[in-house]
Amino acid sequence: xxxxxxxxxxxxxxxxxxxxxxxxxxxxxxxxxxxxxxxxxxxxxxxxxxxxxxxxxxxxxxxxxxxxxxxxxxxxxxxxxxxxxxxxxxxxxxxxxxxxxxxxxxxxxxxxxxxxxxxxxxxxxxxxxxxxxxxxxxxxxxxxxxxxxxxxxxxxxxxxxxxxxxxxxxxxxxxxxxxxxxxxxxxxxxxxxxxxxxxxxxxxxxxxxxxxxxxxxxxxxxxxxxxxxxxxxxxxxxxxxxxxxxxxxxxxxxxxxxxxxxxxxxxxxxxxxxxxxxxxxxxxxxxxxxxxxxxxxxxxxxxxxxxxxxxxxxxxxxxxxxxxxxxxxxxxxxxxxxxxxxxxxxxxxxxxxxxxxxxxxxxxxxxxxxxxxxxxxxxxxxxxxxxxxxxxxxxxxxxxxxxxxxxxxxxxxxxxxxxxxxxxxxxxxxxxxxxxxxxxxxxxxxxxxxxxxxxxxxxxxxxxxxxxxxxxxxxxxxxxxxxxxxxxxxxxxxxxxxxxxxxxxxxxxxxxxxxxxxxxxxxxxxxxxxxxxxxxxxxxxxxxxxxxxxxxxxxxxxxxxxxxxxxxxxxxxxxxxxxxxxxxxxxxxxxxxxx
Amino acid sequence: xxxxxxxxxxxxxxxxxxxxxxxxxxxxxxxxxxxxxxxxxxxxxxxxxxxxxxxxxxxxxxxxxxxxxxxxxxxxxxxxxxxxxxxxxxxxxxxxxxxxxxxxxxxxxxxxxxxxxxxxxxxxxxxxxxxxxxxxxxxxxxxxxxxxxxxxxxxxx
Amino acid sequence: xxxxxxxxxxxxxxxxxxxxxxxxxxxxxxxxxxxxxxxxxxxxxxxxxxxxxxxxxxxxxxxxxxxxxxxxxxxxxxxxxxxxxxxxxxxxxxxxxxxxxxxxx
Numbered sequence: 001x002x003x004x005x006x007x008x009x010x011x012x013x014x015x016x017x018x019x020x021x022x023x024x025x026x027x028x029x030x031x032x033x034x035x036x037x038x039x040x041x042x043x044x045x046x047x048x049x050x051x052x053x054x055x056x057x058x059x060x061x062x063x064x065x066x067x068x069x070x071x072x073x074x075x076x077x078x079x080x081x082x083x084x085x086x087x088x089x090x091x092x093x094x095x096x097x098x099x100x101x102x103x104x105x106x107x108x109x110x111x112x113x114x115x116x117x118x119x120x121x122x123x124x125x126x127x128x129x130x131x132x133x134x135x136x137x138x139x140x141x142x143x144x145x146x147x148x149x150x151x152x153x154x155x156x157x158x159x160x161x162x163x164x165x166x167x168x169x170x171x172x173x174x175x176x177x178x179x180x181x182x183x184x185x186x187x188x189x190x191x192x193x194x195x196x197x198x199x200x201x202x203x204x205x206x207x208x209x210x211x212x213x214x215x216x217x218x219x220x221x222x223x224x225x226x227x228x229x230x231x232x233x234x235x236x237x238x239x240x241x242x243x244x245x246x247x248x249x250x251x252x253x254x255x256x257x258x259x260x261x262x263x264x265x266x267x268x269x270x271x272x273x274x275x276x277x278x279x280x281x282x283x284x285x286x287x288x289x290x291x292x293x294x295x296x297x298x299x300x301x302x303x304x305x306x307x308x309x310x311x312x313x314x315x316x317x318x319x320x321x322x323x324x325x326x327x328x329x330x331x332x333x334x335x336x337x338x339x340x341x342x343x344x345x346x347x348x349x350x351x352x353x354x355x356x357x358x359x360x361x362x363x364x365x366x367x368x369x370x371x372x373x374x375x376x377x378x379x380x381x382x383x384x385x386x387x388x389x390x391x392x393x394x395x396x397x398x399x400x401x402x403x404x405x406x407x408x409x410x411x412x413x414x415x416x417x418x419x420x421x422x423x424x425x426x427x428x429x430x431x432x433x434x435x436x437x438x439x440x441x442x443x444x445x446x447x448x449x450x451x452x453x454x455x456x457x458x459x460x461x462x463x464x465x466x467x468x469x470x471x472x473x474x475x476x477x478x479x480x481x482x483x484x485x486x487x488x489x490x491x492x493x494x495x496x497x498x499x500x501x502x503x504x505x506x507x508x509x510x511x512x513x514x515x516x517x518x519x520x521x522x523x524x525x526x527x528x529x530x531x532x533x534x535x536x537x538x539x540x541x542x543x544x545x546x547x548x549x550x551x552x553x554x555x556x557x558x559x560x561x562x563x564x565x566x567x568x569x570x571x572x573x574x575x576x577x578x579x580x581x582x583x584x585x586x587x588x589x590x591x592x593x594x595x
Numbered sequence: 596x597x598x599x600x601x602x603x604x605x606x607x608x609x610x611x612x613x614x615x616x617x618x619x620x621x622x623x624x625x626x627x628x629x630x631x632x633x634x635x636x637x638x639x640x641x642x643x644x645x646x647x648x649x650x651x652x653x654x655x656x657x658x659x660x661x662x663x664x665x666x667x668x669x670x671x672x673x674x675x676x677x678x679x680x681x682x683x684x685x686x687x688x689x690x691x692x693x694x695x696x697x698x699x700x701x702x703x704x705x706x707x708x709x710x711x712x713x714x715x716x717x718x719x720x721x722x723x724x725x726x727x728x729x730x731x732x733x734x735x736x737x738x739x740x741x742x743x744x745x746x747x748x749x750x751x752x
Numbered sequence: 753x754x755x756x757x758x759x760x761x762x763x764x765x766x767x768x769x770x771x772x773x774x775x776x777x778x779x780x781x782x783x784x785x786x787x788x789x790x791x792x793x794x795x796x797x798x799x800x801x802x803x804x805x806x807x808x809x810x811x812x813x814x815x816x817x818x819x820x821x822x823x824x825x826x827x828x829x830x831x832x833x834x835x836x837x838x839x840x841x842x843x844x845x846x847x848x849x850x851x852x853x854x855x856x857x
Contacts, residue, residue: 246853296856587661590658
């Protein structure tokens, strides 16, 4: 809270009439209001008052708690006296100049996690996000977590299932905040529906699910990394796909697993464009069984309601689906975020989101490789900027380009320390043009180090041409988790036709590591949804009697009106954690009879 | 202000019920009900009821319990507003406060002392975190008939 | 660090260009080729599905719960042909593709 804002609040508090019950308090005004001490008043007496403060209090059946200088006093009200009545009574006393509630200002709950100051989504003070895209920021555009954390930080009573690319449950900022499925036969905190085993580690080292999980429930206030919306959580890790996505079959299975094993909230940071009856049936079953499904609006910048570009599960009509658009640091709708005045329910932060990553990302600049034959370190212009590349022949970048040598058997390799990792994957882009089925580009791996084509094993061969288009490669490095794992390329040719050859760009190795302390900045409606899922868990933990519909209402009605969401979402609101905790449903079932 | 505890009644364990602007009603049920002026910022200005005291009838209002924890613990409760025009505004309206009084849930019944005529009632739930309270419930209407005249035979020994 | 970030950005663009020009079906399509989600109630569902679709080479028939199965065929005659076969059988069989959902990051 800025000091100017605090001053305005104080001025309003001292001279405003006592709060009356309004038809509908503005969510944000209520969210920012401090809580009055229920049985105390601050009273300022007139200078010329003949009766002393104690006498005035006594006449009204109260007592002087303590004097604050000559004319101010804290009055302790008689037990049970309503604050509003007392305010009016004191105001009516001729000796009283002003009276106000004695507000309780509390220290905000700020976790000690070292990366917390970069989590603008949780508390936006206009900070830049290291590793993110520089962006304008409007302080206060956030989930208002610190005020919410004053009330509750522990969501362990609510299981949240993360249906995603897997979760590194050994990440130092997630271990301890995962569902314990030991009794049910799932000791590794979930299931892998892609590989059909009980280990939901991201075997392809794709960190999406880990990032999502930590947004919901990275261990908070542990002096490590980031803080989740929930400082304590029970996250059920359900791996439904790899980096390429997930299928209906795996989603359906995982939803059944989640429901069967007690998840109250399902996070689905994904989507597709086809109406899918099996998926919808499972969402409907979740609704019948009281499970909330939080999902992403999609990243095409499109209108999900226009009929031309539907997006599921966001567009499913079930009211247990909370579809989330992404907001940026100024609470504008993110440029990529889909929207929909019917299908998209709320907004939440989704740009420059820092969260956990399953392991290190070793970006290699393709320098320092052991090279034979025509392999050359080069910097080539790809019309997208000049990038370091490993090329064969050396003239690959030249205009016009040259051709690789006949009878080549050229290798290039490098050693990487992969000791102790659980999974690892090399990814890069290749440009390839060789004589089809005769000249080959090969990849090889050696856990013992050295030339992997001599000491290790060849894991792939490619031939032919994809023209000038780059092909993204993703190579599993399983079996090479040593301190000197070598990965290499080999260009083999025969004596006949030679073509343009090979360029390798953007080489990196992603790992999954026990006790990982890695973090990454991502953006997307995928990142917005888990903020909402986390707040939903917090609300549900705070109100254990709630139904999914109550949680949904708290998320929406307790939200913060945001101009960028007006007309583009059903509620026009961004989820606000404190507002959601403050939310109270209008009483129902009112009946009256004359006695 | 007169404050009494109604002991031995079905409501005693559920609520301390305060009638707003109803101090003059105290004579009707002295010894039974806790009556105190409250709400509307005009506490202490005991207001005479519109009708003669003998015309006042009790209306029991009930509602479903709210599921918010904050409503069902210290600092939480309900306010039962009533007015004589449909769609009445809560600002300045009379209400009965039904605060949390211990136990699992806050009471969900209140007695209103109302004059003959049609009254409109809506309930607001509140908590320590949200003292302003919820949006009001749907409004219900109740018509209080005039009380029948009662003849009392006085016997002289 | 800055250099690495610039490289990463450039490669994102490269990837976008690549995806526009080429990509395997599993990378770019909206469903998994030759795979269907079939819904059929009854204890004899597996036998019925075998009888209906054996001619297309059933490579996989995995129960997904709630009367649903993942069906993978060796040869895909198209969803309309499969639906027609189901209708002719008189059993209430629902068929849909095994759709692909992308993470929204």
